[in-house]
Amino acid sequence: MTLKQLEAFYLAATCASFAVAAQRLHLSISSLSKRIVELEQSLGETLFDRAGHRAALTPAGVRLLPHAAGMLESAQKLLASLGKEAGLSGRCRFGVGELTALTWLPRLLTQASLAFPQLTLEPYVDIGTVLERGVGDGELDFAVVAGRSSRSALASHSIGEARFLWVVATRLAPPGMGAAALLATLPLVTLHIGAGTTRILDQWLAQQEVAAERRLSCNGWGAVAGMLVDGVGVGFLPEGWARALAQRGQLRILDGQAALAPLHYTFQSRRDEPRLLVAKMREIITRVADFSATSALF
Amino acid sequence: MTLKQLEAFYLAATCASFAVAAQRLHLSISSLSKRIVELEQSLGETLFDRAGHRAALTPAGVRLLPHAAGMLESAQKLLASLGKEAGLSGRCRFGVGELTALTWLPRLLTQASLAFPQLTLEPYVDIGTVLERGVGDGELDFAVVAGRSSRSALASHSIGEARFLWVVATRLAPPGMGAAALLATLPLVTLHIGAGTTRILDQWLAQQEVAAERRLSCNGWGAVAGMLVDGVGVGFLPEGWARALAQRGQLRILDGQAALAPLHYTFQSRRDEPRLLVAKMREIITRVADFSATSALF
DNA sequence: CGCGTTTACGCCTCACGTAAACATC
DNA sequence: GATGTTTACGTGAGGCGTAAACGCG
Numbered sequence: 001m002t003l004k005q006l007e008a009f010y011l012a013a014t015c016a017s018f019a020v021a022a023q024r025l026h027l028s029i030s031s032l033s034k035r036i037v038e039l040e041q042s043l044g045e046t047l048f049d050r051a052g053h054r055a056a057l058t059p060a061g062v063r064l065l066p067h068a069a070g071m072l073e074s075a076q077k078l079l080a081s082l083g084k085e086a087g088l089s090g091r092c093r094f095g096v097g098e099l100t101a102l103t104w105l106p107r108l109l110t111q112a113s114l115a116f117p118q119l120t121l122e123p124y125v126d127i128g129t130v131l132e133r134g135v136g137d138g139e140l141d142f143a144v145v146a147g148r149s150s151r152s153a154l155a156s157h158s159i160g161e162a163r164f165l166w167v168v169a170t171r172l173a174p175p176g177m178g179a180a181a182l183l184a185t186l187p188l189v190t191l192h193i194g195a196g197t198t199r200i201l202d203q204w205l206a207q208q209e210v211a212a213e214r215r216l217s218c219n220g221w222g223a224v225a226g227m228l229v230d231g232v233g234v235g236f237l238p239e240g241w242a243r244a245l246a247q248r249g250q251l252r253i254l255d256g257q258a259a260l261a262p263l264h265y266t267f268q269s270r271r272d273e274p275r276l277l278v279a280k281m282r283e284i285i286t287r288v289a290d291f292s293a294t295s296a297l298f
Numbered sequence: 299m300t301l302k303q304l305e306a307f308y309l310a311a312t313c314a315s316f317a318v319a320a321q322r323l324h325l326s327i328s329s330l331s332k333r334i335v336e337l338e339q340s341l342g343e344t345l346f347d348r349a350g351h352r353a354a355l356t357p358a359g360v361r362l363l364p365h366a367a368g369m370l371e372s373a374q375k376l377l378a379s380l381g382k383e384a385g386l387s388g389r390c391r392f393g394v395g396e397l398t399a400l401t402w403l404p405r406l407l408t409q410a411s412l413a414f415p416q417l418t419l420e421p422y423v424d425i426g427t428v429l430e431r432g433v434g435d436g437e438l439d440f441a442v443v444a445g446r447s448s449r450s451a452l453a454s455h456s457i458g459e460a461r462f463l464w465v466v467a468t469r470l471a472p473p474g475m476g477a478a479a480l481l482a483t484l485p486l487v488t489l490h491i492g493a494g495t496t497r498i499l500d501q502w503l504a505q506q507e508v509a510a511e512r513r514l515s516c517n518g519w520g521a522v523a524g525m526l527v528d529g530v531g532v533g534f535l536p537e538g539w540a541r542a543l544a545q546r547g548q549l550r551i552l553d554g555q556a557a558l559a560p561l562h563y564t565f566q567s568r569r570d571e572p573r574l575l576v577a578k579m580r581e582i583i584t585r586v587a588d589f590s591a592t593s594a595l596f
Numbered sequence: 597c598g599c600g601t602t603t604a605c606g607c608c609t610c611a612c613g614t615a616a617a618c619a620t621c
Numbered sequence: 622g623a624t625g626t627t628t629a630c631g632t633g634a635g636g637c638g639t640a641a642a643c644g645c646g
Contacts, residue, residue, distance in 0.1 A: 001301065001373065001376075001377070002300055002301060002302075003299065003300060003301055004300075004611095017624090017625065017626095018625070018626065019624095019625075019626095027612085027613095028612075028613050028614080029625085029626075029627095030612085030613070030614085030615095030626085030627075030628085031611070031612055031613070033626060033627060033628095034611075034612090034627085034628095035611085037627085038610095038611095043377070043380055044380075045380050048626095050619090050625095050626065050627085051619095051620090052620075052621090053619085053620045053621055053624075053625070054620090054624090054625060054626085055625080055626070060380060063379060063380065064376070064379075064380060067372070067375065067376040067379055068376070070372055070376075071369070071372050071373065071376060074365070074368055074369050074372050075299065075369065077365065078299075078362070078365040078366070078368075078369060079299070079341070081361060081362075081365055082341055082342075082343055082358060082361065082362060302636095315599090315600065315601090316600070316601065317599095317600070317601095325637085325638095326637075326638050326639080327600085327601075327602090328601085328602075328603085328637085328638070328639085328640095329636070329637055329638070331601060331602060331603095332602085332603095332636075332637090333636085335602085336635095336636095346601095348600095348601065348602085348644090349644095349645090350645070350646095351599075351600070351644085351645050351646055352599090352600060352601085352645090353600080353601070
């Protein structure tokens with residue numbers, strides 16, 4: 001029994017497939033498979049049931065899992081007690097929404113690479129549901145997404161909220177007009193369904209008893225902002241963007257009485273995540289996250 | 299960093315020398331040395347100071363030691379949680395006094411090999427001081443010796459007491475005569491100084507205000523018993539032996555008012571001993587130990 | 597010079613990746 | 622046939638023991 005075998009077992013047991021686990025170990029699938037077979041031989045127990053389409057933990061494997069996690073955690077603490085940077089090297093893959101990518105992600109990368117010079121940071125930008133699946137499958141160490149996770153295997157920690165303001169091109173509407181009224185004549189320009197803002201938008205529409213008859217969705221905030229500036233329709237933008245564009249006179253903020261609810265963002269990772277690094281990254285993110293920040297693009 | 303490296307480090311740090319540690323790992327000294335060098339390289343810390351005649355732990359080594367012990371213990375528990383016999387295989391070296399060897403050691407070996415079929419038991423018979431040094435140096439996993447240890451690194455657990463009776467050859471003395479009186483004319487036949495009985499003998503002599511003018515010592519109870527039967531002098535034997543030989547008429551028990559104090563035996567192991575096996579062996583020994591048992595030789 | 601540790605070297609096992617085979621859906 | 626895991630095999634690094642060297646008492 002070796003630590004490498006235990007690590008391979010732990011990841012294979014917690015990731016969606018051997019392929020994902022192998023990727024996270026920088027190992028070929030075949031080598032991962034052999035490591036696990038060798039662990040099984042050294043323990044004299046079958047840990048995975050390969051009968052079905054995908055390998056499933058046997059009862060012995062289930063019994064072993066917490067012990068293996070404990071060993072790996074002990075090993076990490078051992079390393080942490082000596083070399084400070086130990087355990088905080090290697091790669092860290094994580095997911096963020098586009099809003100994050102365009103606001104505080106650069107600052108996060110600066111801070112994190114300052115704190116962990118040995119660490120290779122690999123952010124993936126995608127919509128929340130994709131990121132959640134990535135964390136669940138073990139492809140990502142964590143993700144910052146809107147709202148709490150519906151997956152019981154993931155733990156959510158609130159890290160802040162983003163506020164949005166309804167806007168429209170200055171030339172399309174006189175001052176004082178509300179978003180609800182404009183939606184009667186202008187199309188709604190927003191993100192694709194599945195993005196984090198979908199929920200607060202639906203909530204707002206229901207509350208206002210307004211239906212968005214014409215709807216135009218795109219998969220990026222940058223494109224949405226561009227369309228709104230060009231006068232394609234009415235929509236909402238992150239507060240910082242809206243204020244920056246309004247100040248330049250390109251957009252008018254529709255600050256009627258009915259504002260969009262703030263969108264809460266959470267840090268999501270596996271509930272059984274043993275890596276110290278993930279906890280440290282959460283600390284930094286909690287400190288750095290600021291969804292009202294203006295993008296460096298402006 | 300591997301478990302083998304940590305194990306090598308742990309043993310090298312707790313044993314008297316690399317040679318002893320290597321012996322316990324069934325490894326050559328050179329391989330042990332390399333394992334430790336490799337651990338140092340992987341941790342980026344020097345763990346042993348090789349400046350002096352013998353390797354000594356550096357501060358970093360001292361910091362690492364408890365972590366390494368914890369890892370090894372976790373590994374053991376992991377194995378114990380799956381395969382029952384796991385962790386209880388391999389070799390177990392321990393020391394016992396000759397009295398133990400001639401009374402309950404056979405029963406211990408029977409019981410222990412029944413409880414741990416995979417285990418190779420290696421008892422070493424010697425006098426207490428030698429055994430204590432062996433445990434302290436790491437050559438022995440534990441020892442059963444008379445009295446508590448004077449070494450602070452060893453933990454002592456009482457497991458029973460042995461009683462001794464003064465005897466003399468039947469033909470040498472009429473009934474009713476005491477040992478103190480006989481010592482005036484007959485030599486004292488006893489074990490070498492350093493044996494566990496030395497203390498209770500000295501105590502008895504002081505209490506009786508008797509000096510053993512002629513003294514004849516040997517390094518084995520069997521030889522002492524033989525000499526006493528042959529009428530070489532007066533001496534004492536373990537209670538069971540004395541009664542067995544008296545019943546056959548070969549010896550007379552000198553049951554005067556002044557009996558020897560009972561000799562307390564303790565189970566001694568390293569205070570930081572992490573092996574489950576040692577605790578289990580102590581349980582069995584506590585159950586099995588019986589110093590009044592008659593040797594199978596009779 | 598003895599003792600304890602390290603270095604040098606030849607040997608062999610072990611762990612890796614590529615590629616093919618196998619099994620399940 | 623697509624996906625997921627294992628087997629076959631050639632290669633290279635790593636761990637082993639023997640033997641010689643080093644360094645301190």
